[in-house]
Amino acid sequence: MKYQTASGMRDLLENDLILFNKITKAAEKIADFYRFKKIETPLLENSEIFEKGTGLFTDIVEKEMFSLVTKGGDRLTLRPEFTPSVVRSYIENGMQALPKPVNLWYAGPCFRYERPQAGRFRQFYQLGFETLGAEEPVIDSLIILVCYGILDSLGIKNLTVQVNSIGCSACRPYFKKVLVSSLKKSFNSLCQDCKKRLKKNPLRVLDCKEEKCERIKRACPQILDHLCRDCHNHFKALLEFLESAGIPFALNPYLVRGLDYYTKTVFEISQDASLSQGSLGGGGRYDDLVKLLGGKPTPACGAALGIDRIALLLKKEKNELVPQEKADVFLAQVGELAKQKSLALLEEFRKANINLAQTMNKDSLSGQLKMAAKLEAKISLIFGHQEALKSEIILREMSSGKQKITTLNKVVAEVKKQLKMG
Ligand code: AMP
Numbered sequence: 001m002k003y004q005t006a007s008g009m010r011d012l013l014e015n016d017l018i019l020f021n022k023i024t025k026a027a028e029k030i031a032d033f034y035r036f037k038k039i040e041t042p043l044l045e046n047s048e049i050f051e052k053g054t055g056l057f058t059d060i061v062e063k064e065m066f067s068l069v070t071k072g073g074d075r076l077t078l079r080p081e082f083t084p085s086v087v088r089s090y091i092e093n094g095m096q097a098l099p100k101p102v103n104l105w106y107a108g109p110c111f112r113y114e115r116p117q118a119g120r121f122r123q124f125y126q127l128g129f130e131t132l133g134a135e136e137p138v139i140d141s142l143i144i145l146v147c148y149g150i151l152d153s154l155g156i157k158n159l160t161v162q163v164n165s166i167g168c169s170a171c172r173p174y175f176k177k178v179l180v181s182s183l184k185k186s187f188n189s190l191c192q193d194c195k196k197r198l199k200k201n202p203l204r205v206l207d208c209k210e211e212k213c214e215r216i217k218r219a220c221p222q223i224l225d226h227l228c229r230d231c232h233n234h235f236k237a238l239l240e241f242l243e244s245a246g247i248p249f250a251l252n253p254y255l256v257r258g259l260d261y262y263t264k265t266v267f268e269i270s271q272d273a274s275l276s277q278g279s280l281g282g283g284g285r286y287d288d289l290v291k292l293l294g295g296k297p298t299p300a301c302g303a304a305l306g307i308d309r310i311a312l313l314l315k316k317e318k319n320e321l322v323p324q325e326k327a328d329v330f331l332a333q334v335g336e337l338a339k340q341k342s343l344a345l346l347e348e349f350r351k352a353n354i355n356l357a358q359t360m361n362k363d364s365l366s367g368q369l370k371m372a373a374k375l376e377a378k379i380s381l382i383f384g385h386q387e388a389l390k391s392e393i394i395l396r397e398m399s400s401g402k403q404k405i406t407t408l409n410k411v412v413a414e415v416k417k418q419l420k421m422g
Helices: 014-033 047-053 059-064 083-092 137-153 172-184 192-200 202-207 211-218 229-245 307-318 336-351 365-374 385-390 408-418
Strands: 044-046 066-069 075-078 102-111 123-132 159-165 249-251 263-271 281-285 300-306 329-333 356-358 379-383 392-397 403-407
Touching: 014 102, 014 123, 014 137, 014 307, 044 047, 044 083, 047 059, 047 075, 047 083, 083 102, 083 123, 083 300, 123 137, 123 281, 123 307, 137 159, 137 229, 137 263, 137 281, 137 300, 159 229, 172 192, 172 202, 192 202, 202 211, 229 249, 229 263, 263 300, 300 307, 329 336, 329 365, 336 356, 336 379, 336 385, 336 408, 365 379, 379 385, 379 408, 385 392, 392 408, 403 408
Parallel strands: 159 249, 329 356, 329 379
Antiparallel strands: 044 075, 066 075, 102 123, 123 300, 159 263, 263 281, 281 300, 379 392, 392 403
């Protein structure tokens, strides 16, 4: 029997983790600068949080949740995204009483039962930012700036931010009616999914990538022409902020994003202005979500970046793999007694913060010295049976091949001296 990871799941090996850490560090740096506080929420939440928050008629809730019922009968779901969890935590932990806005950021795995393909996994990793308690459009632009800044600091070129406004509870219901009556004229030509969407979530038709639906939607009225004054002014101000921040953006009147909770601003960031490869990240404003999940009415805005996709892009663009491993010191051990005595010695080196490599399972000295050369060690310590008996060790300077003997209790100090460590 040969076991494999479950479909859409993968192991992250050293090369992946190097990139993942690099991406998360880039985010942390920017989060610190803009004073976002880190938050960790549980992987499992009560299913209702996503059903209510993300929305019953979204693809995520309809088709993609990994859910279970506990022995006690609780319905739980592995988070498919962070925002409803963060909002739940904001309410539950009394963060509504904190000075506003409250800025939070996170990073971790999410789970969606999607058809696995390039850049689309069932366990994937997101990092994201949420600002709760502020309604000004400058906040939306700051969230975009933070996401853009992270990708830019990682050296990703040709980024475009696609932006749209999907209105609010005042203007969207009216637009939905206008849209539905326009779409009904071409009902028979819509794809099967869009026929269903028309009833449950008509805005999602605008998002459809099927060619026949694309043609139909281009003939439809556009939401930007139907925004209420407040949404219109908010959107106009956002574009001005983006312009003055020097962020390359493009209006995309068909961008609605899959989630129910957005109000006003929605955006996605991708490379080369194309969303066909899937976006690197996206987000928007969600002024009604805190109230929907039981909190006081609180305007908010946030976004998430997909770590897996960014890592794939960095790998493709720069071939960024494991940096060549190096060591300052190599400990070569020959014989059982030397190996036995080495363990205590290794601990001394570890506590002295010396970058030392060794191999426990090779006996040939020449093989070990070859390895030391490969790791570009400055010093090799040679510890054989004779030396172990006398509690001594040979110190070999690799560049000159010069060797000297020192006692075991002085070797750490001697190595430090040669490496010119304080
Ligand atoms: P969303 O929460 O759907 O707005 O997704 C935000 C970002 O997460 C996307 O732009 C992707 O980069 C990433 N993402 C979403 N779903 C997946 C997935 N199944 N596999 C890999 N990355 C994903």
